[in-house]
Amino acid sequence: xxxxxxxxxxxxxxxxxxxxxxxxxxxxxxxxxxxxxxxxxxxxxxxxxxxxxxxxxxxxxxxxxxxxxxxxxxxxxxxxxxxxxxxxxxxxxxxxxxxxxxxxxxxxxxxxxxxxxxxxxxxxxxxxxxxxxxxxxx
Amino acid sequence: xxxxxxxxxxxxxxxxxxxxxxxxxxxxxxxxxxxxxxxxxxxxxxxxxxxxxxxxxxxxxxxxxxxxxxxxxxxxxxxxxxxxxxxxxxxxxxxxxxxxxxxxxxxxxxxxxxxxxxxxxxxxxxxxxxxxxxxxxxxxxxxxxxxxxxxxxxxxxxxxxxxxxxxxxxxxxxxxxxxxxxxxxxxxxxxxxxxxxxxxxxxxxxxxx
Numbered sequence: 001x002x003x004x005x006x007x008x009x010x011x012x013x014x015x016x017x018x019x020x021x022x023x024x025x026x027x028x029x030x031x032x033x034x035x036x037x038x039x040x041x042x043x044x045x046x047x048x049x050x051x052x053x054x055x056x057x058x059x060x061x062x063x064x065x066x067x068x069x070x071x072x073x074x075x076x077x078x079x080x081x082x083x084x085x086x087x088x089x090x091x092x093x094x095x096x097x098x099x100x101x102x103x104x105x106x107x108x109x110x111x112x113x114x115x116x117x118x119x120x121x122x123x124x125x126x127x128x129x130x131x132x133x134x135x136x137x138x
Numbered sequence: 139x140x141x142x143x144x145x146x147x148x149x150x151x152x153x154x155x156x157x158x159x160x161x162x163x164x165x166x167x168x169x170x171x172x173x174x175x176x177x178x179x180x181x182x183x184x185x186x187x188x189x190x191x192x193x194x195x196x197x198x199x200x201x202x203x204x205x206x207x208x209x210x211x212x213x214x215x216x217x218x219x220x221x222x223x224x225x226x227x228x229x230x231x232x233x234x235x236x237x238x239x240x241x242x243x244x245x246x247x248x249x250x251x252x253x254x255x256x257x258x259x260x261x262x263x264x265x266x267x268x269x270x271x272x273x274x275x276x277x278x279x280x281x282x283x284x285x286x287x288x289x290x291x292x293x294x295x296x297x298x299x300x301x302x303x304x305x306x307x308x309x310x311x312x313x314x315x316x317x318x319x320x321x322x323x324x325x326x327x328x329x330x331x332x333x334x335x336x337x338x339x340x341x342x343x344x345x346x347x
Binding site: 016 | 186189204
C-alpha cells in the first residue's frame with residue numbers, strides 16, 4: 001500500500017486529499033504543521049510526501065530541502081494556493097523554487113482530482129502507480 | 139540692493155519652489171505605490187485563503203459526482219441529487235476560473251492605469267468569449283442584463299440597496315422620502331425579476347463581472 005504524508009495546515013484540504021487517496025488505496029497520514037510533518041516523515045517510511053509551501057513555523061521550502069537531503073528517493077509534491085504576482089515588483093515563483101529544491105511535482109491550488117492523481121502518478125514508476133481508470137474498471 | 143544681489147535671492151527661491159514641487163510629487167507617487175502594493179498584498183492574501191477551500195470543494199464534489207453510489211451503500215444516487223452535485227461542481231469550477239483569470243489579469247502591470255485597463259479587458263473578454271453561466275443561463279442571455287434598462291435614478295437606488303442601505307437611509311442620502319425610495323426599489327425588483335435583495339446583489343455582481 002502506498003504511504004503518503006500530507007503536510008498542510010489547512011485541514012479541509014488535507015482531509016479531502018486523504019479521502020481521495022484512501023479510495024485509491026493509499027494510506028495517508030496528515031501533519032498539520034512543520035514540526036509534526038518532519039517528525040512523522042523521519043520516524044516512518046513513506047512513499048510520497050505532499051507539502052504545502054505556506055505553513056506556520058517552518059516554510060514548506062525548507063521542509064522540501066530537508067526531505068530531499070535526508071530521503072532523496074522519496075518523491076515530493078509541492079502545493080500552494082498562492083498565485084498572484086505583485087504589480088509593483090516581481091513576485092517570487094514559489095513553485096519554481098520548490099522544484100529547484102527538489103520537489104518532484106508542483107501543484108497549484110485549487111487542483112482537481114484528476115490533477116492530483118496525475119501528479120501522484122508522475123511521481124511513481126508506472127508499474128506501481130495508482131490509476132483511477134484501471135481501478136474504476138475493476 | 140543691486141540687480142545682481144536681487145537675482146541671487148530670486149534663483150534660490152525658484153529652485154526651492156521646484157524642489158518642493160518635486161518632493162510633493164515624489165511623496166504622492168510613493169503613497170500611490172504603497173497603496174498599490176497594499177492592494178496587491180490584500181488580493182494575494184484573499185486568493186491564497188480562497189484557494190484552500192476551493193481545493194477541498196473541488197475534490198469532494200468530483201468524488202461525489204463520480205462515485206456517488208459508494209456513499210449511499212452501493213445504490214445509485216437520485217438523478218436530482220446528481221444534478222445538484224453537477225451544478226455545485228460547475229459553480230466551484232467557475233470560481234476557480236475567476237481566480238485563475240484574476241491571477242493572469244494582474245500578472246505584470248506596472249502602474250494603476252495599466253492594471254485597471256487589463257482588468258477591464260479581462261472582464262470583457264471573459265464575458266464575451268467564455269461559456270460561463272450565471273445560474274444556469276449563458277451570460278449573454280442572462281435575464282440580469284436588463285439591468286441596463288434601469289433609469290439613472292434607479293441605478294442610484296440599486297447601488298444603495300446592494301450596498302446594504304435601508305429605505306430610510308437611502309431616501310435621506312438621495313434627498314427623497316423613504317416611501318419614494320421604496321417605490322424605486324419596487325420598480326427595480328419588478329424590472330429585474332428579483333425576489334429579494336440577495337437576488338439584486340447577485341445580479342449586480344453579474345453585471346460588474
